[in-house]
Amino acid sequence: MKAVTWHGKRDVRVENVPDPTIKEPDDAIIRITSSGICGSDLHLYEVLGPFMGEGDILGHEPMGVVEETGPEVTHVRPGDRVVIPFNISCGRCHMCDMQLYAQCETTQVREEGMGAALFGYTRLYGQVPGAQAEYLRVPQAQFGPIKVPDGPPDERFVYLSDVLPTAWQAVDWADLPERGTLTVLGLGPIGQMAARIARVLGHRVIGVDLVPERLEMARRHGIEVIDADDADDVPDAVRQTTGGRGPDSVIDAVGMEAHGSPGAKFAQTLTGLLPGNSAAPLMSRVGVDRLAALTTAIETVRRGGTISVIGVYGGMTDPLPMLRMFDKGIALRMGQAHVKKWIGDLLPLVTDDADPLGVMDLATHRLPLADAPRAYEMFQKKQDGAIKILLQPST
Numbered sequence: 321m322k323a324v325t326w327h328g329k330r331d332v333r334v335e336n337v338p339d340p341t342i343k344e345p346d347d348a349i350i351r352i353t354s355s356g357i358c359g360s361d362l363h364l365y366e367v368l369g370p371f372m373g374e375g376d377i378l379g380h381e382p383m384g385v386v387e388e389t390g391p392e393v394t395h396v397r398p399g400d401r402v403v404i405p406f407n408i409s410c411g412r413c414h415m416c417d418m419q420l421y422a423q424c425e426t427t428q429v430r431e432e433g434m435g436a437a438l439f440g441y442t443r444l445y446g447q448v449p450g451a452q453a454e455y456l457r458v459p460q461a462q463f464g465p466i467k468v469p470d471g472p473p474d475e476r477f478v479y480l481s482d483v484l485p486t487a488w489q490a491v492d493w494a495d496l497p498e499r500g501t502l503t504v505l506g507l508g509p510i511g512q513m514a515a516r517i518a519r520v521l522g523h524r525v526i527g528v529d530l531v532p533e534r535l536e537m538a539r540r541h542g543i544e545v546i547d548a549d550d551a552d553d554v555p556d557a558v559r560q561t562t563g564g565r566g567p568d569s570v571i572d573a574v575g576m577e578a579h580g581s582p583g584a585k586f587a588q589t590l591t592g593l594l595p596g597n598s599a600a601p602l603m604s605r606v607g608v609d610r611l612a613a614l615t616t617a618i619e620t621v622r623r624g625g626t627i628s629v630i631g632v633y634g635g636m637t638d639p640l641p642m643l644r645m646f647d648k649g650i651a652l653r654m655g656q657a658h659v660k661k662w663i664g665d666l667l668p669l670v671t672d673d674a675d676p677l678g679v680m681d682l683a684t685h686r687l688p689l690a691d692a693p694r695a696y697e698m699f700q701k702k703q704d705g706a707i708k709i710l711l712q713p714s715t
Contacts, residue, residue: 321336321337321338321339321340321453321454321455322334322335322336322337322453322454322689322690322713323335323337323377323449323450323452323453323454324377324378324379324450324452324453324689324692324711325337325375325376325377325378326364326369326372326373326374326375326376326377326378327374327375328369328374329365329366329369330365330366330696330697330700332365332378332692332693332696333693334689334690334692334693335375337375337377337453339455340449340455340456340457341457342388342389342390342457343457344390344459345390345391345392345393346390346392346393346459346460346461346462347389347390347393347457347458347459347461348386348387348388348389348390348393348396348457348458348461348465349386349387349388349389349455349456349457349458350382350384350385350386350387350402350404350455350456350458350465351384351385351386351387351454351455352382352383352384352451352453352454352455352456352713353383353384353385353474353712353713354382354383354384354474354475354478354710354711354712355379355381355382355383355451355452355453355478355689355710355711355712355713356379356381356382356478356479356481356482356483356509356708356709356710356711357379357381357452357692357695357696357699357708357709357710357711358380358381358406358482358483358509359508359509359510359575359632360380360441360632361378361379361380361440361696362696362699362700363576363632364378364441364442365696365700366700367576368442371442371443371444372442372443373443373447376440376442376447376449376450377440377449377450377451377452377453378440378450378452379439379440379450379451379452379453379711380406380438380439380440380441380450380451380481380482381406381451381478381479381481381482381483382403382404382439382451382452382456382478382481383401383402383403383404383468383474383477383478383480383481384401384402384404384456385399385400385401385402386398386399386400386401386402386465387455389461390461392462393461393462394462395462395465395467396461396465396467400465400467401467401468401469401470401477402465402466402467402468403465403466403468403477403478403480403481404439404451404456404458404464404465404466404481405421405464405466405480405481405482405485405659405660406438406439406441406481406482406657406659407421407422407424407435407436407437407438407656407657407658407659408424408427408436408437408438408439408446408448408458408459408460408464409421409422409424409426409427409436409460409463409464409660410424410425410426410427410460410462410463411460411462411463411464411660412426412463413425413426416463419658419660419661420658421436421658421659421660421661422435422436422655422656422657422658422659423435423436424436424437426460427446427459427460429443429444429445429446432444432445435656436656437459438656439451439456440452452689452692452711453689453713454689454713463660464660466480466660466663468480468667469671472671473680474710474712475679475680475682475683475710476670476671476675476679476680477670478710479509479513479670479679479682480659480663480666480667480670481659482657482659483509483510483513483682483708484513484517484662484666484670484677484679485657485658485659485660485661485662485663485666486510486513486630486657486659487510487511487512487513487514487516487517487630488514488517488657488662488665488666489630489657489658489661489662490510490514490571490573490628490630491514491517491518491521491571491628492662493626493628493653493654494518494568494569494570494571494626494627494628494653495569495626495628495651495653496518496521496523496568496569496626497568498522499522499523499524500523500524500567500568500569501523501524501525501526501562501567501568501569502515502518502523502524502525502526502567502568502569502570502571503525503526503527503528503558503567503569503570503571503617503620503621504518504525504526504527504528504543504570504571504573505528505554505570505571505572505573505574505613505616505617505620506528506529506572506573506574506575506613506631507527507528507529507531507534507535507537507538507543507545507573508529508534508573508707509682509707509708510573510630510631511527511529511534511571511573511574512534512537512538512541512682512707513677513682514571514573514630515527515538515541515543516541516543516677516678517677519541519542519543520669520676520677524544525543525544526543526544526545526546526558526561526562526567527543527544527545527546528545528546528548528551528554528558528616529545529547529548530547530548530549531702532547533684533702533705533707534707535547537681537682537707540678540681541678541681544561546558546561554616554620555616555619555620558620559620562622565622565623566620566621566622566623566625567620567621567622567625568621568622568625568626569621569625569626569627569628570617570620570621570625570626570627570628571617571627571628571629571630572613572614572617572627572628572629572630572631573630573631574612574613574631575613575629575630575631575632575633576610576631576632576633611639611640613631614627614629614633614640615641617629618640618641618644618645618648618650619644621648621650623648623649624648624649624650625648625650625651626650626651626652626653627650627651627652627653628653628654629652629653629654630654630657633654682707682708683707683708683709683710684704684705684706684707684708684709685698685704685706685708685709685710686709686710686712687709687710687711687712688711688712688713688714689711689712689713689714690714691711692711695709695711
């Protein structure tokens with residue numbers, strides 16, 4: 321089969337690799353029909369290369385059709401249309417019983433001290449072959465796959481793999497009061513959907529970004545926006561729209577590669593130039609994040625408010641303004657999305673023909689799998705108005 325493989329910083333290729341096969345009784349094989357490129361994939365493309373292996377298959381946002389199942393897989397069968405959550409969880413361990421699926425004790429990558437395994441995401445998360453491919457082996461398929469109806473286009477459902485549950489969790493963890501005010505920092509795919517979800521739930525939403533196409537997309541969905549390039553002081557600009565107090569909650573949907581952090585950018589670049597066997601231990605011990613978005617969130621949120629961090633961070637010694645956080649009484653929640661926990665909330669919205677979340681207005685590009693190298697470059701450089709790219713194998 322053809323798959324998108326990693327070969328170094330900014331070097332992804334489409335190559336022929338062996339077809340996946342059933343290895344365990346709880347496996348399934350899925351024929352991929354759509355697979356997204358996630359902002360987290362750009363971390364592999366740019367920053368987290370030291371944790372990658374030559375030829376690793378990328379991707380963790382797939383949907384498709386079941387081709388084959390192991391004997392322990394009974395809730396889906398060949399021919400079923402399914403979405404695959406990005407995290408791999410068993411559904412029956414202690415953590416899964418608590419609906420903390422991103423911490424599944426069956427698939428935790430204990431040798432790296434990390435949580436549940438992820439598709440296509442470095443040795444830190446199990447080095448499981450990813451989903452930007454024609455076929456995917458799905459471990460723990462007795463629990464993971466989400467069956468969806470036949471008929472509507474993939475775009476109605478593919479975001480259940482990551483974007484929508486991640487955004488829903490970000491809003492839920494923001495702990496907004498009834499008809500509260502939320503600021504979303506970063507209007508990429510997760511930020512867009514978090515803003516729309518919060519608005520559908522009855523909250524006022526202020527989105528902040530500096531990419532014109534992202535700002536315009538948010539406006540189309542009724543989101544108030546602030547252009548970070550036009551604001552001398554983003555926290556002050558937000559406060560001016562909230563009676564001087566600040567919003568009840570802030571979602572950081574940016575993460576480790578925020579603009580406005582030149583020192584950390586230099587550290588990331590320098591670390592990325594080291595050989596993999598030197599860079600990986602250094603990145604595991606030393607902070608390499610750009611914290612501009614998080615520090616902006618801390619300054620922006622009202623006293624006693626909540627910050628929900630859904631953008632990915634990877635540093636271990638990041639300096640935080642603890643005095644400021646303590647003095648303001650800020651609550652802070654963060655972590656990988658527990659995908660299956662939120663599907664019951666989301667399925668009625670994505671199956672609604674009225675499309676209340678605007679899922680049909682998120683993908684800006686739909687490209688064949690063969691165009692993946694161009695797609696990664698376009699997404700990373702924010703060319704051609706790229707906000708969300710879906711890869712579609714020809715099989």
